Every structure is written in C-alpha cells, then in structure tokens.
Amino acid sequence: MIFKTITLSALAFLAASPTHASEEQAQAQATAKKPLVRIPMHKVSDHEYVNRFLIRERDALLNLQSSESKMDGIATPRKLNALRGGKDESEIIKDYANAQYYGVVKIGSPPQEFQVIYDTGSSNLWVPEKGCVHCGYRLIHGGKNKYDKDASESFVEDGTEFAIQYGSGAVSGVFAEETITLAEDIAVEGQKFATIHDAAGMGIGYAFGYFDGILGLGFDSISVGGVETVFHNAIDQGLVEKPMFAFYLGDNADGELTFGGYDEDKFVGNLEWVPLSDETYWRIDLDEIKMGDFVVGKTDAIVDSGTSLIVGPTNAIRSIANKIGASPTITGQYTVDCETLDSIPDITWTISGKEYTVAGKDLTIQSGGMCIFAMIGMDFPKPGPAWILGDVFMRKYYTVFDYDGARVAFAEAVSSF
Incomplete structure (x- = not known):
C-alpha cells in the first residue's frame, strides 16, 4: 500500500510537471556523449593501381609520339601550382x-549517395x-553517380561559379x-558545395577511378570561394563529440575514417602530437629525412590522405631513385626491379624529435x-610544401587530425592482416 501511494504520488508529480521533464530530457540529450562516427574507406587494389599506371603510361607515350616535341623520352620535372585560398583563387597542388x-x-x-575521396589536402x-x-563512362565501373537537384527537398540554389585548375x-x-x-549520424545542414558540369580537368584517372567527387578536410583558408568546410560546419553545429577525425588505412585491405575522435583499438603505444606550422593544409615541420646515405635537414610537409605516394622535390626524388636503381617513366614515376625490393633502404622522418620509419x-x-x-x-612554388606524406606513410601510422587544436598525432597502426 505504501509502495502504491508513493508511485501514484510520483505519477501525479510527473503529470503536473511536463515542462520540467521535457527540459531535463533535452538537457540530458544535449550533454550525452556522442559516439564515434565511422566511415569505411575502400581501397583500390594494388593490381588495379598498376593497371591504371600502365594505361597512363600508354596514353602519355601516344601523346608524345603525336606531338612535334623532341623530348628524349624521359619525363621532365613536374611543376604544379599550390592551392591558394580566397575568392577566385582555385589552383590545386595535385591531381587524383x-x-x-x-x-x-x-x-x-x-x-543521394556518392563515393568521394576524403582529402586532407583540399577543402571543398x-x-x-x-x-x-x-x-566518366558507363562502361567503366558503371559510370559516375550524379547529383540531381530536382530530386532533393533540401536543395538551395546559389549559382556562384566554382572552378579548380588541375595539372x-x-x-x-x-x-x-x-x-x-x-555515415548515418552527422547531417550537416546548409552546407555549401559544388555541383560540377565539366570534369575534363580530372583526366583519365577520374574516368577509371571508383570515386565520384572530392570531400576536402583541410582548413577554410584554402577553400575555393572561402567556403566553410563540411567538418568545420559539423563542429559549429555541435554534431561531433570532439573537433577531431582520424584515418586508419588498411594495408592491402579497407580502412576506416572516424569523426568526433579516434579509435584506440586501431593503434599501439601512445599518440605523439605535432603542432601545425600553419592552418592551411595539415602542414608540419620536419626535423630530418633520411634514406640510406640520402639526408635532408629541416624542411616541411603536409599530411595528405588524398595522395597515395610520398611526394618530394624533383631533385631529391631523382637522387633517391638513382641510388636504388629505379628507372624513370614517361609520366614522372619510377619503377624498380621486383627482385631488388629487399635492398631498398628504409626511410625515416624525424618529426618533433621522434623517428617514423617506413620499410624500403x-x-x-x-x-x-x-x-x-x-x-x-x-x-x-611557395606557399606550397616541400614534401607530401601520403597514404604510404598513413598506412603505417594511424593519424589523428585535431581541427581546433591545430595539430596532428601519429601512432603505429595495428596490422590489418
């Protein structure tokens, strides 16, 4: 009887205080910890990567043969412009x-669903x-997914022109x-993005790629048109627990991108935090780079999920390639004798006093x-970086990007095998 009286009293109190209850519920929801949001990162196989390389080599050779150039067949150094933020500045440092x-x-x-490259080296x-x-072409991977504004209730027209110049x-x-x-959890409203009506500048790599577009994870300062980035908007709208995201890139396997923090099960040891040298790209200072008897002193690099390779100054890479017996190709890349892989020296980057090594x-x-x-x-050219630490580096080291803290962190990634 006592229990019944207490229960009825409690129910009466709750019925008389709906506003109080709803306020408490709203507060609880607002303070509840938001879970990590995970997006699977699909990896193009090494076999397909090599096939694309051969296609680019063939096309470059055909173009060379049809021109009146008297090149000797060895690629000239590649010079690309650095992406500069601001109103109409729209040059980018790479292709995909x-x-x-x-x-x-x-x-x-x-x-509407799209496959995109989540790219820390750009911002749109x-x-x-x-x-x-x-x-793209329907015969290649079924063509590209294309955005249909008429099929969306949330579309808002802007009409401002958008353009990026690729190589x-x-x-x-x-x-x-x-x-x-x-994923399924972060819905960023009112986000400005670009709908593309001509993608000729992406070249053959786009036609054969599995991706439809690019989602930049850099800073607003290098965004074409000064547009606020998707992740910045997600932070402003309170959609993530922490202003961080992290990449785990599987080696010969798929990986994972997390928003709102990082996954401690994806790395061993402790995260080592490194301050950014500026908030444009995810750019850091390097103490030293060493590969065999090749040594570079203080320099800088950007950590770039949208670049598969390690990129460095043309003369430096040529010197390294010569030392390991690599052969130049017409597209500017190098090949090595597969029988000599064990003789390629390891490369070590020293960052904030700590060494990070990738085996040869x-x-x-x-x-x-x-x-x-x-x-x-x-x-x-300035303000571009000297080096780019792409997926070759990020496969070995789990990488966390702290947007508000203007820093990155590295730790040895767990094996994906």
Whole structure:
C-alpha cells in the first residue's frame, strides 16, 4: 500500500510537471556523449593501381609520339601550382590519378549517395551533377553517380561559379547549399558545395577511378570561394563529440575514417602530437629525412590522405631513385626491379624529435612482375610544401587530425592482416 501511494504520488508529480521533464530530457540529450562516427574507406587494389599506371603510361607515350616535341623520352620535372585560398583563387597542388582510398557521403533529402575521396589536402566538397560532361563512362565501373537537384527537398540554389585548375585542365561548376550526411549520424545542414558540369580537368584517372567527387578536410583558408568546410560546419553545429577525425588505412585491405575522435583499438603505444606550422593544409615541420646515405635537414610537409605516394622535390626524388636503381617513366614515376625490393633502404622522418620509419619494401606498389616506386617528384612554388606524406606513410601510422587544436598525432597502426 505504501509502495502504491508513493508511485501514484510520483505519477501525479510527473503529470503536473511536463515542462520540467521535457527540459531535463533535452538537457540530458544535449550533454550525452556522442559516439564515434565511422566511415569505411575502400581501397583500390594494388593490381588495379598498376593497371591504371600502365594505361597512363600508354596514353602519355601516344601523346608524345603525336606531338612535334623532341623530348628524349624521359619525363621532365613536374611543376604544379599550390592551392591558394580566397575568392577566385582555385589552383590545386595535385591531381587524383594515384588516389587509392574512397568512402561514401550522402547529399540531399532524401539522400543521394556518392563515393568521394576524403582529402586532407583540399577543402571543398564537389560531385558531378546530372548532365555533367567528361564525368566518366558507363562502361567503366558503371559510370559516375550524379547529383540531381530536382530530386532533393533540401536543395538551395546559389549559382556562384566554382572552378579548380588541375595539372591536366579545369573542373568547373556552380555552388549550391544542401544537407550533407556523413555515415548515418552527422547531417550537416546548409552546407555549401559544388555541383560540377565539366570534369575534363580530372583526366583519365577520374574516368577509371571508383570515386565520384572530392570531400576536402583541410582548413577554410584554402577553400575555393572561402567556403566553410563540411567538418568545420559539423563542429559549429555541435554534431561531433570532439573537433577531431582520424584515418586508419588498411594495408592491402579497407580502412576506416572516424569523426568526433579516434579509435584506440586501431593503434599501439601512445599518440605523439605535432603542432601545425600553419592552418592551411595539415602542414608540419620536419626535423630530418633520411634514406640510406640520402639526408635532408629541416624542411616541411603536409599530411595528405588524398595522395597515395610520398611526394618530394624533383631533385631529391631523382637522387633517391638513382641510388636504388629505379628507372624513370614517361609520366614522372619510377619503377624498380621486383627482385631488388629487399635492398631498398628504409626511410625515416624525424618529426618533433621522434623517428617514423617506413620499410624500403613498403615503398613500392606491386602487382605481377611490376613494382612501382611509391615516391614521386613534384616542385611546388611557395606557399606550397616541400614534401607530401601520403597514404604510404598513413598506412603505417594511424593519424589523428585535431581541427581546433591545430595539430596532428601519429601512432603505429595495428596490422590489418
């Protein structure tokens, strides 16, 4: 009887205080810890990577033969412009022919699904629109997924022109606003992104790639048009537990991208934090780079999930290639004799006093009887970086990106085998 009286009293109190109860519930929801949001990162196989390399080599040779150039057949040094943020500045430091990892993003209401490269080396989101030209071929991987603004209830027209200049040409379209969904949990509203109507500048690598577009994870300062990035908006809208994301890239396997923090099961030891040298790219200072008797003193690099290879100054990479007996190709990459992989020296980067080493045998991408050297030379004018630490580095070291803290962290990744 006492229990019944207490229960009825409690029910009466709750019935008389609906506002109080709803306020408590809202507060509890607001303070509840948000879970890590995980996006699987699919990896292009080494076999397919090598096949694409051979296609690019063939096309480059055909172009060379049809021109009046008197080149001697060895690639000239590659010089690309550095991406500069601001109103109409739209040059980017790379193309995506070598990209190996991609994942899903959803755009619109109801959501339309796209495969994108989650790229820490750029800051804009773009996908091809319905009617886009030079946007893949149906015979290759079924063609590209294309955004249909008429099928989305959350589409808001903007119309401002968007353009990025790649090494092989331009990619152009217009800005719009939409709801962007990462995994199933993060729905970023009112996000400005670009719908592309001509992707000719992506070249043959885009046609053969599994990705439809690019989702940049750099800083607003290098965003074309000064657009706030998807992740920055997610932070502002309170959609992530921490202003961090992290990459685990599987070696010969798929990987994972987490938003809102990092996964302690994906690495061994402790995370080592490194401050950024500036908040444009995820750019850090390097104390030293050493590979055999090749040594470079203080320099800098960007940590770039959208680049598969290790990129360095043309002269430096040429010197390394000569020392290991690598052969130059017409597209600027190098091949090595697969029988000599064990003789390739390890490479070590010293960052904030700590050494990070990648074994020499892991500096190649191998399929069948071909081994591609996973380092390439490019020269970037200022404010571009000297080096790029791409997926070759990030496969070995779990990498955390702290947006508000302006820092990155590295730890040895657990094996994906």
